Amino acid sequence: MTNLPTTQASRNGAGARHPSRTSTTSAAFGLGRASLAAAAVLVCATQLAGCFPVLAGAMGTGVAMATDRRPTATQTVDRGLQLEAESTINSRYNGQARVSVTVFNRKVLLTGEASNDTVKQQIEQYVRGLQNARVVINELEVVNSPGFMTQSQDAYLTSKVKTLLMTADGVPSNSIKITTEKSVVYLLGVVTTAEGDRATDVARNASGVTKVVKAFDYVNDAERVRLDAASTSQNPSFEGSVGTPAPVQSVPGVGGPIDASATAGATTAPVAAPATSPVALPPGRNLP
Numbered sequence: 141m142t143n144l145p146t147t148q149a150s151r152n153g154a155g156a157r158h159p160s161r162t163s164t165t166s167a168a169f170g171l172g173r174a175s176l177a178a179a180a181v182l183v184c185a186t187q188l189a190g191c192f193p194v195l196a197g198a199m200g201t202g203v204a205m206a207t208d209r210r211p212t213a214t215q216t217v218d219r220g221l222q223l224e225a226e227s228t229i230n231s232r233y234n235g236q237a238r239v240s241v242t243v244f245n246r247k248v249l250l251t252g253e254a255s256n257d258t259v260k261q262q263i264e265q266y267v268r269g270l271q272n273a274r275v276v277i278n279e280l281e282v283v284n285s286p287g288f289m290t291q292s293q294d295a296y297l298t299s300k301v302k303t304l305l306m307t308a309d310g311v312p313s314n315s316i317k318i319t320t321e322k323s324v325v326y327l328l329g330v331v332t333t334a335e336g337d338r339a340t341d342v343a344r345n346a347s348g349v350t351k352v353v354k355a356f357d358y359v360n361d362a363e364r365v366r367l368d369a370a371s372t373s374q375n376p377s378f379e380g381s382v383g384t385p386a387p388v389q390s391v392p393g394v395g396g397p398i399d400a401s402a403t404a405g406a407t408t409a410p411v412a413a414p415a416t417s418p419v420a421l422p423p424g425r426n427l428p
Contacts, residue, residue, distance in 0.1 A: 209315040209330040209359075209367040210245055217272050218243040225267055232266075233259060238286045241267075244317040244328040245357055246274035251321040253286035277355055277391050279321070293348075294320040301325055301343045308342045311335060312368075318343075323350040325386070330357050332364050344386040355391045 208215060222243040229239045236259050242249040248267050254260040264278040298320045305313040316329035316339055325343050329336075336356045344352045359367065 207312070207314060207368055209312065209364075214245060217246060221246065221248065221270060221272050225270065225273075228266065229263055233263065236286065237263060237280070239263060239280065240319065240321065242317060242319040242326070242328065245330055246272055247277070247328055247355065247357065248273050248275065249277045249279065249319065249326055249328060249355060251279045251319060251326065252281070253283045254280045255282070255284065255286055257282055279326070279353070294322065297323060297325065297346070297348050301346050301349065304342050304346055305339055308338065311339045311342065313339075320349075323348060324353060325349050325351070326353045326355060328355045328357075330359060330367070332361060333358055335364075340388055344388055346386075349386040351387050351389060353389045353391060 210218070222241050225241045225243075225248065226239070229237065229241070233239070233254075237252065237254040239250055239252040239254075242251070248270075250263065250267065254263065260278065260280045260282055263280065264276055267273055268276050298318050301318050301320070302313070305311050305316060305318070312329070312331060312335055315331060316327060318328075319326050325346075327336075327339060327343060329339075331339065336354060336358065340352055340354055343349060
């Protein structure tokens, strides 16, 4: 760092041909640097409120390289299953329902609104009939007039919880999928009991979250080690902002260890060694 000369040093320093000019220049330089620093602080302060979604997106790009405990084939099946269900439901029940479909490890979560209980059950039956749907969790709310409500707050909460999980110690964030409906956060993924509890605790303490619903597939520590053996990435440790802890709910009948009998005969099980290409899977069924 360059030390700026004082007025006295400028006046008495050797070789100072124009002492007044030197002092003036030094003062101007110091003032200019202070002004730039103040401007930078002002910009940061005015932009801070809108930085969180950008941070979440930037961090998400890096975390995409982390391990996903689903094999490649299952990831492909999940994406295809989600696209197929969303497309059919939106076209078949246009005006009668507003449905968000979330799929992880061939477990299908339905959130949103349906105009009546009949429509709700019809949508569930349709999804259960899809070839690769292993489990269906129907969280649709029955309302008289399903509306396309603004999803900005839910999207913000999803990004917020995702960022907190990505930076929390002991949470395999890339093996957890998050969706939010009316400030209720749903967690799906392949985790150990300890990892699931840690992720739930992080999510329920995020400000703005009213409730957390767990729909995990659990594996033991030996299976976790096997699934993570090929991973070269590790999530950093960071504690994010918290609010009032939200209540936690587990979806009845869909938690617990993955049952191999539920996918008997499948070429690729829900959690197995990575496959090099998508493969056909038999009709799904509920876990006991």
